[in-house]
Amino acid sequence: MPASKLLVTITVLLLTSNSYANEPIESSDLFEDELPTILSATRLKQPQSETPASVTIIDRGLIEASGARNIVEALRLVPGMNVGYVSGNTPEVSIHGLHTDFSRRLQVLVDGRSVFKPALSRVLWGSMPLSIDDVERIEVVRGPNTVAYGANSFLGVINIISRHPSDVASNQATTTVGNKGILDGSVRIANQSEDFSYRMTVGHHSDEGFDLQRNGTERYDDHATDFFRGDMVFSPTHEEQWRFIFGYSQADEDQDLLDVYQTQPFHTKATNDGFAQLIWDRQLSEYHDIKINANYSQDSVDEEWQTCPPAIFLTSELGDLYNSDRFYTEQLIAAISSGSPLPNPGTPEVALLTQQVIARFMQLGNTVSCGTANQNFDESKWEIELQDTYTFSPEARLVSGFSSRRDSIQGESFFERKLHNDIHRLFANLEWRFTENALLNVGSMYEHDDFVGGEFSPRIALNYLASKYSSWRFILAKGTRNPDFYEESGHRQYIVRNLSLPVNGSDDFAIFYQTPQAMGNLKPETILSREIGWFYRAGKEFNFDIKVFYDTLDNTIDGLFGLDGFDPRNANSYTSKGLDLQLDYQFSGDSRLWFTYSYLDLEVETGRSLRHQAPKQTLALMYQHDLTDQLQVSTAYYLQDMENRSDFKRWDARISHSFPIDNKELSLSLVLQHNINDRSYFDSSTIWDSKTIAFIKASLQF
Numbered sequence: 001m002p003a004s005k006l007l008v009t010i011t012v013l014l015l016t017s018n019s020y021a022n023e024p025i026e027s028s029d030l031f032e033d034e035l036p037t038i039l040s041a042t043r044l045k046q047p048q049s050e051t052p053a054s055v056t057i058i059d060r061g062l063i064e065a066s067g068a069r070n071i072v073e074a075l076r077l078v079p080g081m082n083v084g085y086v087s088g089n090t091p092e093v094s095i096h097g098l099h100t101d102f103s104r105r106l107q108v109l110v111d112g113r114s115v116f117k118p119a120l121s122r123v124l125w126g127s128m129p130l131s132i133d134d135v136e137r138i139e140v141v142r143g144p145n146t147v148a149y150g151a152n153s154f155l156g157v158i159n160i161i162s163r164h165p166s167d168v169a170s171n172q173a174t175t176t177v178g179n180k181g182i183l184d185g186s187v188r189i190a191n192q193s194e195d196f197s198y199r200m201t202v203g204h205h206s207d208e209g210f211d212l213q214r215n216g217t218e219r220y221d222d223h224a225t226d227f228f229r230g231d232m233v234f235s236p237t238h239e240e241q242w243r244f245i246f247g248y249s250q251a252d253e254d255q256d257l258l259d260v261y262q263t264q265p266f267h268t269k270a271t272n273d274g275f276a277q278l279i280w281d282r283q284l285s286e287y288h289d290i291k292i293n294a295n296y297s298q299d300s301v302d303e304e305w306q307t308c309p310p311a312i313f314l315t316s317e318l319g320d321l322y323n324s325d326r327f328y329t330e331q332l333i334a335a336i337s338s339g340s341p342l343p344n345p346g347t348p349e350v351a352l353l354t355q356q357v358i359a360r361f362m363q364l365g366n367t368v369s370c371g372t373a374n375q376n377f378d379e380s381k382w383e384i385e386l387q388d389t390y391t392f393s394p395e396a397r398l399v400s401g402f403s404s405r406r407d408s409i410q411g412e413s414f415f416e417r418k419l420h421n422d423i424h425r426l427f428a429n430l431e432w433r434f435t436e437n438a439l440l441n442v443g444s445m446y447e448h449d450d451f452v453g454g455e456f457s458p459r460i461a462l463n464y465l466a467s468k469y470s471s472w473r474f475i476l477a478k479g480t481r482n483p484d485f486y487e488e489s490g491h492r493q494y495i496v497r498n499l500s501l502p503v504n505g506s507d508d509f510a511i512f513y514q515t516p517q518a519m520g521n522l523k524p525e526t527i528l529s530r531e532i533g534w535f536y537r538a539g540k541e542f543n544f545d546i547k548v549f550y551d552t553l554d555n556t557i558d559g560l561f562g563l564d565g566f567d568p569r570n571a572n573s574y575t576s577k578g579l580d581l582q583l584d585y586q587f588s589g590d591s592r593l594w595f596t597y598s599y600l601d602l603e604v605e606t607g608r609s610l611r612h613q614a615p616k617q618t619l620a621l622m623y624q625h626d627l628t629d630q631l632q633v634s635t636a637y638y639l640q641d642m643e644n645r646s647d648f649k650r651w652d653a654r655i656s657h658s659f660p661i662d663n664k665e666l667s668l669s670l671v672l673q674h675n676i677n678d679r680s681y682f683d684s685s686t687i688w689d690s691k692t693i694a695f696i697k698a699s700l701q702f
Contacts, residue, residue, distance in 0.1 A: 011403040025395050029430060040109075040139040040159040041388060042429040042441060043148055043399045049471040049535050051100045052441035052461030052548045053145060058138040058583060062594060065624040065634040067654040067671035069184060069695070070132055070205070071127050073161060076638050077620050078140045080581040080598035083640075084648075085686055088209015089223035091125045093143055096375040096551075096576055096600050097614020105481055105525075107145070107153035110160045111245060113277050113295045116152050118421070119379045119409035121484040124299065127271045129227035129247030131186045133699075134176060136163040142580060143549065144479025144529050147443045148456035150425055154386030154527060155480035165190060165197035165233050170701045173516065176672075178695025180688070181222065198232040209254070211689040219687075220256040220266030225249055230461075240284040259307050259373065267305035269375075274298055287391040298380040301411075303324065307496060308370040314496060314503045315360045316511035321353040322513045329513070330564075336361065369503055369510070371496035377411025394463040400428035416517075417492040424448045427457075439463040449482045452524050473547075475531040483522040487557055488567040490518040516566035523570050528552045546581040558607060572607030590626040615648075617641040630658045649676040667699040 037045050041053040048055065056078045068074040072091040075081050082094045093103050104121040107114060110130060116123055141157040149157055168190040176184035186203030209221030227249035233243045275297035276383040283289050284668070312318060322329040331343045345351040347695055385403035392398065403425045408416040429443030444458040459477035466472055466501040494512040503510050533547035555570040578600040598618045622636035633655050640648040656669035673693040 016120040024288070036597065039140060039161070039293075040141050040157055041145070041148065042431065042443060043427075044389065044397060045428065046433055048543075048545075049465065049537065050439050050463050051458065051479075052463065052473060052475055054142045054531065054533055054545065054580060056140045056142060056596070059142070059625075060590070061139075062622070063132065063135060063657075065592070065622060065632070065654065066636060067634070067652060067673075068132060068670065069182070070125070071128070071130070071135065071138065074132070074138065075140070075158070077622065078142070079595060079596035079620075080618055081140070082615055085210075086209065087256075087686065088219070088221035088392045089126050089393065093123070093125070093158070095140075095264070096556050096598070097602060098577070101138045104484070105152070105154040107149045108160070108217040109149070109157065111277070112279065112293055113164055113245075113275065113297075114149075114152075114381075114383070115297075115301065117379060118152070118381070118407045119377070119485045120414070121152075121486070124251075124271065126205075126223055126253065127225050127227075127249045127251035127273045127299075128449070129229045129249040129273065129275075130160070130162065130230070131188070131201050131227075133186060134162050134173065134199070134201055136161050136167070142547075143475070143531060144457075144477050144527050144551075146447075146479035147429065147459040147477065148427065148447045150423070150445060150447055151449065151457075151482045151524070152456070152479050154479050154525065162231065163199070165199040165231050165645070166192050168199050172699060172701050173356055174697065174699040176695050176697040178693065179690070180211075180693055181206065182693070182695045184697075195235050196233070199233075201227075201229045203227050210348075210686045212687045213257075214687065218265070220254040221443070222472075223251060223253040225251040237498065239280045240545075241275075241279075243279040243281075245277040245279075246275065248272075255303065255305075259310040259498075260407075261368075261369065263308055267303070269301060269303040272300045272302075273361045277311075278330070286324065286607075287387040291387045291389075292385070293319075293387070293526055294382075294384040296380070296382045298378070300378045302374075302376050304372055304374040304376070306370060308368045308500075309496070309512065311359050311367045311369040311503045312357075312503055313513050314369055314440070314499070315357070315364070316504050316510075317356040317360050317660050319355065319511055319515065320511040321350070321357050322515065323348050324353055325585045326516070332357070332580075364503070364693075367501065369496075369499050369501040371499040373496050373512075375411070377409065377414060379410075380408045382406055395433040397416045398428065398433045402426045402428075403563060413494055414486060414490055414492065416489075419485055419489055420452045421485065423450075431526055435467040439465070447480075451488050452482050452522070455480045455524055470534060470536045473531070473533040473535070475529070475533070477529045477531075479527040479529065481525040481527075482567070483524070483557060486518070486561075488520055488522055489520060490561075490564055490566065490568070492516050492563055504520065512563075514563040518566065518568055522557060522568065523555045525556045525570075526554050541586045543584040544582070546579065549577060550581045551576040556607075573605040575603045575605065576605070594620070594622040594624075596620045615640040616643050616644075630660075634657045649675060650674065651676060655663075664700060664702045667697075671690045671695055671697070 036048050036057050038048055038051045038055050039045060041055055043052040058074055058077055062077060063074050066074055072083055074091060075093055076083050080096050083090050086092055103123045108116050108123050139159040141676055143156060145153040145157045171389040174186050184205045186199045186201055190199040204226050206224035210219045213219050228248035232244045251271045254266045277295035279474035280292045282310045316633050334677045336344050345354050383403060383405040389399045405423045407421045408694045425447045427445045432440045434440055441461045444456060448455055457478050457480055461475040464472045493515040497509045499508050502508055529551045531547050531549045534545040552575050554573045556572040557568050558571040559567040559569050565651060580598045583595040600614055602614055619639040624634040626632050636652040638650045653672045654669060658665055658667040677692045
């Protein structure tokens with residue numbers, strides 16, 4: 001449907017809804033049926049009609065009906081969500097564009113713990129120690145939420161909520177097998193008593209990634225992840241709960257397209273990711289609750305490969321020339337390689353260094369020196385947070401708290417030394433029902449970061465309950481994103497060890513001549529978001545939500561991030577405007593229709609065009625039907641309409657049948673995913689030799 005016609009249709013719906021505004025209503029029956037409770041918008045438990053944010057809830061039923069093997073694929077159901085793959089083992093996610101190789105501008109939480117890796121602004125989706133079968137629901141806040149969760153909640157928050165151990169009534173074993181090397185499996189053991197419950201899961205996840213590069217050669221991006229996750233809850237009283245969650249994963253990923261001097265077509269990157277989390281929740285009174293959330297996480301990456309660059313590229317003389325004049329050095333290398341006249345050095349110092357480089361080149365010629373390069377690094381994060389929730393009256397509630405966090409990173413290929421960053425936060429949100437039909441949320445976050453100092457992120461939102469069927473929301477929010485370690489303090493260098501030919505005296509190691517450094521002194525990125533939304537609910541069967549938004553983004557960080565150029569800077573300012581809508585219709589008691597749509601228009605004020613990073617439109621349409629109590633079918637269609645790039649279009653189908661066996665239950669499901677246009681969004685080297693992925697999943701509950 002053209003965007004103009006869609007807007008007209010929506011306008012008619014909105015005007016029609018105003019006919020209810022004159023009905024006398026009581027606060028007790030504003031929404032007669034229980035609404036889904038939102039946890040992620042303000043840290044307060046709020047019905048969806050009263051949240052000061054646009055929120056999508058992907059519940060357990062939607063996850064199962066989608067047939068998704070992992071959390072990333074389930075996120076395709078969210079309006080405005082862009083899902084792509086840098087390679088078969090590197091999924092990437094963003095909201096309303098600004099796609100990069102990493103999920104730089106999203107906060108991702110699992111049970112209240114941030115899994116965002118701040119050193120390189122990454123989310124390790126592939127090595128996350130969590131089975132999708134253990135996910136109860138996913139809440140996605142579509143818009144800046146820095147006020148609640150800090151600086152990386154710039155464009156949104158993905159809050160993954162796992163199944164509480166007390167709600168898991170059975171043990172489970174699953175296995176998934178399909179083409180493209182798909183092989184998944186997990187075993188879950190759970191138990192409950194009056195005051196103690198636990199859930200333990202071990203699992204494996206693997207596939208062969210994409211098949212071909214655009215030139216038809218083989219792609220190497222297989223991955224395999226083994227993980228373990230434990231979740232234990234102790235409730236000594238009805239007012240107190242202790243929850244201990246811990247996990248570990250080990251992922252092996254094939255990497256190609258990295259080093260042109262690499263001796264093999266690929267190498268393996270091993271990622272180890274572990275965490276421990278303790279949550280203490282105490283209800284002090286009927287009106288007062290306090291929670292402490294403490295966690296520690298550590299991940300390490302071991303990535304080494306054999307490389308054979310020209311020996312001249314490892315000489316200290318060429319490195320000195322590069323550090324003196326990077327641009328002249330590249331011109332000199334190009335001239336020597338092509339046999340062209342040498343460029344004129346700009347200064348006497350550069351001229352002297354050039355003579356030394358020429359002398360070494362005459363000595364070494366085209367000789368290569370082989371050795372071992374690496375991109376190893378270690379990263380850790382600890383955080384403790386205190387949250388206090390107080391109800392003053394039926395009309396007023398306040399959530400407030402503070403947190404402290406330390407991030408640490410060490411890796412010679414990315415940083416000159418071990419680095420730390422301390423972050424301290426103060427936050428508060430007041431919910432005030434100042435009339436029977438109107439609700440005001442006022443909140444702010446103060447965050448102090450060693451890199452940029454202190455920043456305030458406020459939000460004010462008005463929710464108007466127009467009738468027992470609908471509510472309006474009006475939101476004004478400011479968000480920030482602070483530069484990460486790599487953008488602010490990155491220092492690229494590759495130390496090649498165990499050289500076959502020493503080039504600098506008798507040393508068996510040398511530094512590749514290109515060693516660019518970040519300029520530093522970056523400013524925080526900022527976003528000012530304006531939103532008007534409308535939520536409509538008719539019973540438990542029909543939910544509709546739409547928002548129009550106008551966002552202004554300034555000082556967004558852009559530039560080159562590789563060896564050939566490394567100059568992150570506050571380069572771009574632009575506006576992002578459009579609309580999101582979502583519809584959830586459950587009818588006839590055995591059917592469900594899920595529809596989401598997003599339209600986005602980016603206008604650049606300063607900097608380069610960003611339209612290639614964001615789909616103009618995204619769409620997800622899924623229909624689920626229960627043929628019997630044991631037999632279900634579902635089908636889905638996904639679209640990402642790209643500007644100046646190929647669109648992403650995919651059709652999915654799923655059929656599932658369950659078989660009761662004594663006191664056990666066996667479920668079998670077949671899932672087909674057909675890429676209509678033979679392309680995957682985001683990467684020019686992601687193509688399959690077959691358009692269809694098929695896999696069978698078997699699950700036994702016992």
